[in-house]
Amino acid sequence: DSFATVRTLRPVSDLTEETLNKVRQVPLTPPLGTSTYHLTQLLEEEKGAAERLRAMNEVLERTQQVVARYLSSWDALVAAGAGKEGFTHHPVHAYALTKHLTLGWPRLEEAMNHLHGLSQDIEWMLRRRGSSGITTEEDLASVMSGLARLHDFYTLNLTALTHASLSSHLDPSSISAGLPVTVWDLHHIGSHATAVNIWNSGVDFLLAALDHWHDNNISHHYTDLHSLTKKLTKATKMHDQVLERKGHRSKSHSTHALPLDKTLARKKKYHRQQETMLGQVGSSLQGLDQYVQLCQGNDLRPMNVTSRLYCRYVSNGSPLYVIGPLKMEVHYLRPYVVTLMGVVGVQEAQEVQKTAAVFLGESSTVQHNGRSRVGPQRTSSTAWLWEHDSPQLPRLTQRIEHLLGVNAQQHYGAEAYQVVNYGVGGHYSVHHDALSNTPYLQFHRFATFLIYLTDVPQGGRTVFPWLGVGVAPQRGSALVWFNVDHAGVWDPLLEHGACPVLLGDKWVINKWIFYGGQTLQVPCQLQPHAHVARPLL
Ligand SMILES: O=C(O)CCC(=O)C(=O)O
Ligand SMILES: [Fe+2]
Incomplete structure (x- = not known):
């Protein structure tokens, strides 16, 4: 191939395949929110788990019925005096006891045999965490951080989220999610956002949680109103403090451009027009603003x-x-x-x-x-x-x-x-x-x-x-x-x-x-x- 590029004689990189292979052998298990691939894998396995659980549930329900029937037949014997001495001396009692065992026990045995198969499923369930992994608090946190970041960049319509649809400044048309985000969710995503210094999203999610608290149309898990209002008050105060001290954005934090406090928001320094800077490098804040x-x-x-x-x-x-x-x-x-x-x-x-x-x-x-x-x-x-x-x-x-x-x-x-x-x-x-x-x-x-x-x-x-x-x-x-x-x-x-x-x-x-x-x-x-x-x- 006459076009083939001439190769230098020695490798330029001292990172040999051997050293790189080591990196590849111990990949850090990523938090599941960090890749759609792992989330999809998780979903596939969850489908299998749900099937097993549904089958298990059927077995359990059937077993429960058999056991209950057997016990009620025994309780009838007890009520007739099976606990007392000489019970079996009575011919009707003798007949009832024999019938109870003869007809009842095989049904019980059959049910227990089904349970035996169940133990394999149970083992699978108990091994799942170790073999393919189960989402952890860290995974949930990474997904919540992702949502907070999305709101920071694209201003999600939080009311639309509570009505089961996705809409944002990037695309205001609503895409149905089929699943509402609840008040509990808004509360927890908001809290998490403040913990990872995305103050603007934190305040917005917490405010939305409060707004929708009384909205009966929305199904929500119990969320503690007292802790929500307390969190919101604190987040609002912190938001303005962080903005005052560090500006509205860095690589490790963000706030709204204006303070939430109306008096503070009138300060001149928050209203200076920033000009776009192109073809030359400006401050890190300028770069991040233009990035967004x-x-x-x-x-x-x-x-x-x-x-x-x-x-x-x-x-x-x-x-x-x-x-x-x-x-x-x-x-x-x-x-x-x-x-x-x-x-x-x-x-x-x-x-x-x-x-x-x-x-x-x-x-x-x-x-x-x-x-x-x-x-x-x-x-x-x-x-x-x-x-x-x-x-x-x-x-x-x-x-x-x-x-x-x-x-x-x-x-x-x-x-x-x-x-x-x-x-x-x-x-x-x-x-x-x-x-x-x-x-x-x-x-x-x-x-x-x-x-x-x-x-x-x-x-x-x-x-x-x-x-x-x-x-x-x-x-x-x-x-x-x-x-x-x-x-x-x-x-x-x-x-x-x-x-x-x-x-x-x-x-x-x-x-x-x-x-x-x-x-x-x-x-x-x-x-x-x-x-x-x-x-x-
Ligand atoms: O994914 C992209 O769009 C850019 C990624 C990138 O800049 C990088 O990985 O260095
Ligand atoms: Fe890059």
Whole structure:
């Protein structure tokens, strides 16, 4: 294959398959809310459990009837004096006792035999926690955090929720859930939201719980009115204090933009107009605000940017694509962010998901000190796949090489494939893909090739706060950008985030191309800090 990229001789990465395999052998069991895959597995098993329980219940009911009948026949004997001496001397008593045993006992035996089979089911029930897992308080907490985050980003209509439908600012039309959220639920999700510093959602859920307390139409479990009002008062006060002290948003908290207290809300500092900042990097708060706006579906790019954008067919001169070029959509020119459509087929996408599913573990992020950490900034499950895990992957590598003109071989030119599945409100807050702690340029994540394996009906966009770009996942498409410039220096404009998934199943693949593996492929530029030459222009 004359087009094949020239390989560097030594692997660029010192992360051998052996070390990576260790990571894969001990995946942290993710909280169930962190991936739709695990929630679906759980549902499948729950269907089986419910069937067993229904069968058990029938056996128990039948047994109970037999036992009750047997006992009532015995009680009749007792009432006739079976407890007293000489009972059996009376011929009618002797007949009654014999009949009681002769006819009653076989029925009892039969019932007991059924119970015997039941013990196997009971054993299965008791083993379930250990073998496939049962949701824990931690799982419930992760789902509640997801709901609180969804409300923070998309303003869920909480009244609609109590009437069994989903509606939000993102999509105001109502989608029936068939299940109402009760006052008890609102109360507990609100409390949890305050515990994880999502103060705006906390107050809103608690307020909604109180509003619906007297609403008789809503079925609700008992919720303690006193503890609800107490919680709400405290949350309202804390909300304003946090806003005053820390501002309305950081990566670890959020509040409403205005204080809840009317007097405080009049303060000038809460009414300063913030201008959108594009093409340059502003404060972290500014970045997060623009992240949220983009997640809500806004396009922040000005006309002088959008008017130069275009779509076209590309092949990058590769024989693989000259005959059937791919559609490309340019989202931003400098720096370069593009979508390539139809990189992966429907069936291929499903195969990769299936292969990755068994390796899914809780996602983590790499900190400045190089350690990995699990936290609320990234809630999803990830699986690392090696090229030989599935026949789709070497083909995919080849496509990436042809399209970008890079070396995308695992260890030599790129990291292994990272497959990600999101769950309830699953997201990845604003971050940069090139690791800042890497001492060697060669390990820098030069380019990101982000492949969407699913469509996501609501939420789940990938957004770039400093470019004003937001992209909705589209199955089979790849979003491509370059994280570092020609000197291997971070391009901060490529900070990005994955918006919370509101409705649907989101699966993506990250393929990170190493800077170091591209010595022969990526030509140097005269100006050291020029944006990387764009192969697909
Ligand atoms: O899922 C997405 O849309 C983006 C994911 C991402 O940025 C990452 O995993 O680094
Ligand atoms: Fe990323």
